[in-house]
Amino acid sequence: MLTRRLGASDLHVSVLGFGGAPLGNLYKPVSDKDARDTLTAALNCGLNFFDTAPHYGAGLSERRIGDAVRGADIKNCIVSTKVGRLLYPDSDADVKTLRHGFMTPMAFEQRYDYSYDGIMRSWEDSLMRLGLASVDMLLVHDIGFDTHHELHEDRWTELTVGGGYLALEKLRTGGQVRAIGLGVNEIKVCEAALGVGQFDCFLLGGRYTLLEQEDALALFSRCSAIGTSIIAGSPFNSGILITGAASPQTGNYNYVPATAEIVKRVRAIETVCRDFDVPLAAAALQLPLAHNAVASVIPGLSSVASVNQALSWINTRTPAEFWNVLKESDLLAAEAPIPLFEDRHGSC
Numbered sequence: 001m002l003t004r005r006l007g008a009s010d011l012h013v014s015v016l017g018f019g020g021a022p023l024g025n026l027y028k029p030v031s032d033k034d035a036r037d038t039l040t041a042a043l044n045c046g047l048n049f050f051d052t053a054p055h056y057g058a059g060l061s062e063r064r065i066g067d068a069v070r071g072a073d074i075k076n077c078i079v080s081t082k083v084g085r086l087l088y089p090d091s092d093a094d095v096k097t098l099r100h101g102f103m104t105p106m107a108f109e110q111r112y113d114y115s116y117d118g119i120m121r122s123w124e125d126s127l128m129r130l131g132l133a134s135v136d137m138l139l140v141h142d143i144g145f146d147t148h149h150e151l152h153e154d155r156w157t158e159l160t161v162g163g164g165y166l167a168l169e170k171l172r173t174g175g176q177v178r179a180i181g182l183g184v185n186e187i188k189v190c191e192a193a194l195g196v197g198q199f200d201c202f203l204l205g206g207r208y209t210l211l212e213q214e215d216a217l218a219l220f221s222r223c224s225a226i227g228t229s230i231i232a233g234s235p236f237n238s239g240i241l242i243t244g245a246a247s248p249q250t251g252n253y254n255y256v257p258a259t260a261e262i263v264k265r266v267r268a269i270e271t272v273c274r275d276f277d278v279p280l281a282a283a284a285l286q287l288p289l290a291h292n293a294v295a296s297v298i299p300g301l302s303s304v305a306s307v308n309q310a311l312s313w314i315n316t317r318t319p320a321e322f323w324n325v326l327k328e329s330d331l332l333a334a335e336a337p338i339p340l341f342e343d344r345h346g347s348c
Helices: 032-044 060-070 116-130 145-160 164-173 187-193 214-226 260-276 280-290 304-314 320-328
Strands: 003-005 012-014 049-051 078-083 085-089 108-112 137-141 179-184 201-205 229-233 294-298
Touching: 003 294, 012 294, 032 060, 032 304, 049 060, 049 294, 060 078, 060 116, 078 116, 078 179, 085 116, 116 137, 116 164, 137 164, 137 201, 145 164, 145 187, 164 179, 179 187, 187 201, 187 214, 201 214, 214 229, 229 280, 260 280, 260 320, 280 294, 280 304
Parallel strands: 049 078, 078 137, 137 179, 179 201, 201 229, 229 294
Antiparallel strands: 003 012, 085 108
C-alpha cells in the first residue's frame, strides 16, 4: 500500500485509510466477529491508517479499533481519534434504539466541550477506550456552524480563546500526539482554523467528491502552500456514489435522501461510467487522491467484503479520457486534478 506524508508530521498514512464510523454500528449493528474480521483484513491488506471517534457508537468504534491495533504490529499502525465530545454514563439509555445515528450497546450520552480541560479529558478517555498508551492524531470533531448553528461562536471561542487549541498544541509539542487537525464536514471552518494555528491536517468529509469539488479547491491550494494535508472522508457522499441513482436502494447524500438535482447529476455521471466501463464507486474513491493536498481517502468499512471491494475500486484503471469527458460534460470541475493511474495504490 502506498503511503503519503501527513502535513509536517513524521506520519506516513496509507492512501486508502479505514473510516471507523460503521464499526460504531452506524445505522445498523455490526457483530464483534465481523468487526474483528474486517479490521484483520484491512491490516493484512496493508492499510495502516485507522480513524475513529468517541461519537462513533458512544465509544464502541474506539474499543474495536483499539483491540485490533493492540493485536497487530503497532509500529505500523496509525490511529486518529477525535475530541470535542465527552461521554457520560447514562443509566436510562435505550441501547436497543438508534441514538445519534448509531445502534450501539454502549450506555453513554455525549456533551460538546472544546475547552482546554474538555480536550484533555477527551484525549485521556479515548486512550482508556482504545487501550493504548498514546494515539497518533487528534482531530477536533464537528466544530462549525452546520453542527452548532447559533451556538457556533461559543464553541469556536472555547477552542480558540478557551484553550482548546492550546491543549492540542501542548500534546503535540510534548510528543503525546504526533499530529493535530480538524474532523469536519465544512470548508469555512477549515479556512478559519488556518488563522488560529498550525494544523497538520483537515479530515474533510464529503466536500471533495465526484459530486462536488469547486468549493474545496481554494482551501486545498492554501493547505498545499503551508504543508497542511487533507484527509478525504465520506468519498461516497454517505452512499449515493456507491449505489448510484438507478438502484432501488439509492444511497443517501450527506446523510439524508438525495434531492432530485443530485439524483440527476449522479445519473449523468453513471452514463459516462458505463461508456468507459468504470465503476462509479471506483471513480469516487480515486478522484480525491489526484490532488496533491490529499494524503489519504477513508471510506467507512464494515465487512471483509467492503475492504476487498475498496481495494478493487482504488486499483481499477480509469483512463484520462474518462475524466476529460466528465469535465467536458460539466460533471467535474475544470480545475480538478485527474488521477494519473500509472502505479497501483496497493493490493491484498
